[in-house]
Amino acid sequence: MTRLTPTAEMTLGPFFPREFAQGANDLTIVAGKRAEGEVIEITGTVTELDGKPLDNVVVEIWQADAKGRYDNPNFFGWGRAATDAKGVYTFRTIRPGRVGGRAPHINFLILYSGLMRQLQTTMFFELASDPVLNVVKAKERLVAKREGTVHRFDIRLRGEGETPFFDD
Amino acid sequence: MSWTVEPRDPRTQSEGVVAGYAHTARRWPSQPLVVRPHDTGELSGPAKLERRLPPSKADLAGRGASRALGQLIHVRARVVDEDGAPVPGALVEIWHCNSAGKYLHPNDSSDSPPDPNFRGNARLVAGDGGLVELRTIKPAAYSVPDTDGWWRPPHIHFSVWGRVWLSRLVTQMFFPGDPLNDHDAILNAVRDPDARARCIARMAPTAGGPGNALVYEYQLVVRGRKAAPRMP
Numbered sequence: 001m002t003r004l005t006p007t008a009e010m011t012l013g014p015f016f017p018r019e020f021a022q023g024a025n026d027l028t029i030v031a032g033k034r035a036e037g038e039v040i041e042i043t044g045t046v047t048e049l050d051g052k053p054l055d056n057v058v059v060e061i062w063q064a065d066a067k068g069r070y071d072n073p074n075f076f077g078w079g080r081a082a083t084d085a086k087g088v089y090t091f092r093t094i095r096p097g098r099v100g101g102r103a104p105h106i107n108f109l110i111l112y113s114g115l116m117r118q119l120q121t122t123m124f125f126e127l128a129s130d131p132v133l134n135v136v137k138a139k140e141r142l143v144a145k146r147e148g149t150v151h152r153f154d155i156r157l158r159g160e161g162e163t164p165f166f167d168d
Numbered sequence: 169m170s171w172t173v174e175p176r177d178p179r180t181q182s183e184g185v186v187a188g189y190a191h192t193a194r195r196w197p198s199q200p201l202v203v204r205p206h207d208t209g210e211l212s213g214p215a216k217l218e219r220r221l222p223p224s225k226a227d228l229a230g231r232g233a234s235r236a237l238g239q240l241i242h243v244r245a246r247v248v249d250e251d252g253a254p255v256p257g258a259l260v261e262i263w264h265c266n267s268a269g270k271y272l273h274p275n276d277s278s279d280s281p282p283d284p285n286f287r288g289n290a291r292l293v294a295g296d297g298g299l300v301e302l303r304t305i306k307p308a309a310y311s312v313p314d315t316d317g318w319w320r321p322p323h324i325h326f327s328v329w330g331r332v333w334l335s336r337l338v339t340q341m342f343f344p345g346d347p348l349n350d351h352d353a354i355l356n357a358v359r360d361p362d363a364r365a366r367c368i369a370r371m372a373p374t375a376g377g378p379g380n381a382l383v384y385e386y387q388l389v390v391r392g393r394k395a396a397p398r399m400p
Contacts, residue, residue, distance in 0.1 A: 002251055002252035003250060003251075003393075004248065004249075004250050004251075004252050004389045005177065005180050005250075005363060005366075005389065006176070006180070006181070006250060006337070006389050006390065006391045007337055007339050007366065007367070007387070007388050007389045007390075008180055008181055008182060008339060008358040008363050008364070008366075008367055009181060009182070009337060009338055009339055010182070010338065010339045010340045010354055010355075010367075011338075011340075011354060012325070012327075012338050013325060013340075014273075014275055014276075015263070015265075015271040015273040015275060015276055016263070016273075016325075016327075017261075017263050017272070017273065017288065017289040018273065018274070019289070020221075020261055020263075020289065020291070020327075023220075024220045024221060031219075048194045048195050049193075049194040049195070050194075052194075054195075055275070056275060060336070062209065062212075062213065062214070062333045063209070064208075064209065070208055070209065070212045071212070071215075076214065076219065076220060077214065078213070078214035078217065078220065079220075080220075080221075099207070099208055099209065100207070100208070102207060102209070105209070107209050107210065107333060109333075109336060111327075111338055112195065113191055113195075114189070114191025114192050114194065114195040114196070115192075115195055115196060116182040116183050116184065116186060116192065116196070116354075116357055117181060117182065117183055117338075118336060118338060119197070120334075131204075131205050131207070132204045132205065132207075135202055135203070135204055135205075136202055157194075157195045157196070157197060158194060158195055158196060158197055158198050159198065162197055162198060162199055163197075164199065164202055165197050165199075165201050165202070166201060166202050166203070166204045167175070167176075167200075167201030167202060167203050167204075168173065168175075168176075168204070168206070168210065168334050
């Protein structure tokens with residue numbers, strides 16, 4: 001039986017086209033209609049060793065809808081943003097519901113120059129019991145800080161306060 | 169259809185801090201990556217991603233008076249999964265520098281000249297057979313700033329979506345026979361020589377192909393295979 005080896009991932013490099021990263025960070029509207037659920041904003045700063053903010057980091061997300069479904073034709077659960085010169089990314093989306101035994105969460109994927117391959121992490125809304133959160137030591141670093149309707153989720157690639165990342 | 173994604177093989181995938189590539193020591197996590205169970209969120213993905221990311225023309229080179237400088241090439245890339253099954257409908261983003269080694273990007277501070285006729289990037293949807301085809305010009309090699317003589321060999325960046333969230337693939341395609349391939353810190357961070365060789369395109373016969381363009385073929389294997397049926 002055929003078994004191909006996945007192609008080696010390589011770094012995104014510093015020159016990911018700006019236009020590729022635009023127009024895909026608002027998940028609340030699908031085909032001109034507002035998706036059902038509570039609208040929230042997710043924002044954060046992506047930093048490297050010593051806390052320096054990083055420009056043009058690509059952040060992609062994948063999440064369930066308000067009822068915990070991934071296959072809702074009226075909600076597109078995928079989005080992409082790139083950080084600005086201050087290292088800040090922003091999404092507007094719908095607060096996801098529980099999926100089976102999983103606490104509400106949003107999967108994040110980070111692509112950047114100097115990362116030989118993608119990094120995966122997950123944002124949670126509270127310190128809940130969850131089979132993924134349970135395997136992480138620094139759990140609180142995966143919980144967004146709520147400021148009104150804004151959820152702050154900073155991503156530290158390396159160093160003090162480093163974000164936990166997953167090996168998939 | 170349910171999919172399964174197995175752990176990466178460290179010989180055929182690179183990670184971590186790489187000698188000669190200083191940014192890796194500032195950006196790759198210092199803590200070990202955590203193995204987690206996979207659920208629907210990891211083993212599903214967006215359908216018809218082109219609803220969010222509209223496709224573009226499959227031509228970066230232009231024609232006539234507005235033709236980009238450089239050697240015309242025709243890239244045929246095929247997206248398949250680990251079963252070898254084509255992934256029709258896969259979205260593929262492609263970008264590379266011009267024939268002088270300059271990217272169409274405000275952050276590229278090199279003094280190599282821009283080419284107003286070179287379009288810089290394309291976003292394509294794989295057709296039947298998982299195939300995308302791009303008419304473009306061959307990118308040049310360029311030196312990497314603030315390094316001790318590191319030159320990137322000519323390469324083309326690919327960003328690909330496969331069947332599920334964990335199938336995401338971002339990689340670079342290299343050209344056969346380029347002497348810089350043996351010295352590139354990024355290509356050679358892949359330890360397995362066969363895996364490295366698969367990152368180099370194959371030059372295909374030009375007979376029957378598009379006129380005046382060299383033809384390069386490339387295979388992009390995204391992670392994921394059909395899950396084995398559960399035992400009753």
